[in-house]
Amino acid sequence: MGADDGGDNHGEPAHSRDLPGFAATHYRFFLKRRLALMNSPAPDERDYSQLTGLAKPSLEKLAHQQIREHMLNGYFLPGMLLSENELAERFGMSRTPIRAAISLLEKEGFVESIRGRGVFVKDISFREFHEMFEVLSSLQLYSLDIAAMRKLDFDLPTLEGYLERQLRASAEDDYRTYYESGLLFIETMLRMVKNASMLQIIEQIKGKYMFKIISYRKLHVHTLPKPQQSGHFNKRIYQALAAGDLDEARGVVLELIEQMRRQFQSFDM
Structure with missing residues (x-):
């Protein structure tokens, strides 16, 4: 982010080419990111019937939301170890949706898994x-x-x-x-x-x-x-x-x- 991404303007809305340079650079970058996301299947569109060991989407979403809220409220801070067992007990659910939620949080950049040590809250x-x-x-x-x-x-x-x-x-x-x-x-x-x-x-x-x-x-x-x-x-x-x-x-x-x-x-x- 923050650097000119280069390339031509093919497929770029006309109004983005009229922006001041500072705003246009970031707008083009994130427009491309948005288009890439739009072309990939959303989490809810996955065929859970084809997957084994995954929680139902509703439980996964609930676990994801609750862990994320604890982070945004400052209860889970950078460097803290997240235990699946403790989270499952805290939120009153099994480890399966907790594990799926942690996987999603890792993709979003909130946590990181360290082999042999566990899952830690990541510092931005x-x-x-x-x-x-x-x-x-x-x-x-x-x-x-x-x-x-x-x-x-x-x-x-x-x-x-x-x-x-x-x-x-x-x-x-x-x-x-x-x-x-x-x-x-x-x-x-x-x-x-x-x-x-x-x-x-x-x-x-x-x-x-x-x-x-x-x-x-x-x-x-x-x-x-x-x-x-x-x-x-x-x-x-x-x-x-x-x-x-x-x-x-x-x-x-x-x-x-x-x-x-x-x-x-x-x-x-």
Whole structure:
């Protein structure tokens, strides 16, 4: 992510070729990724009657959802060993759906299996986190560019609701709600464009994005200040949108991109 993927534009929607370079690069990359996913069978489309030893899809989904929720809430942190027996007892099911859920989480990049040691919660690198941030920012810039070109209006009441929720969560040290509200703020901006594939991109990365920042804060709870940066910038973006100043909103997003770039220079990426 973050590098020009090259190649021609065959099969690429015309509007993506009109984007600013920063946004267009990430949009083309993730569009290709989305098309590849669309051409592969979804988990629910697998023929479970042909497979042995797998749990029913409903149980697998339930196990996957519960383990993932525990990770996003900061209960399962990077480096923790996940025991199939303990998870099965915790969630009240057999080891079969737990094993299938862990396999899916490994494919998604949340856990890793180490031969002879077991399954561990995986730490998301700061490089990957920064790349996901750049993708989200690119989509945000795209929504502003499209709004300017097509004279579209953003859903200000919904944006205000997520902003208030995010600021309130900051005061209450509710990390999950804080970062979730920030992502929903971006998602609401993008919904105005009415592009399902772009919304799917957010859906694909927001879990790992939230897990990285929430787990990092949980591990450094005594040394990090309250989360404020995202809420501060979202407040400025909302104020600009409410005033009808799309250029100002775009400038705020670009300012955040540059500030994040400088912050990530201090990490080994």
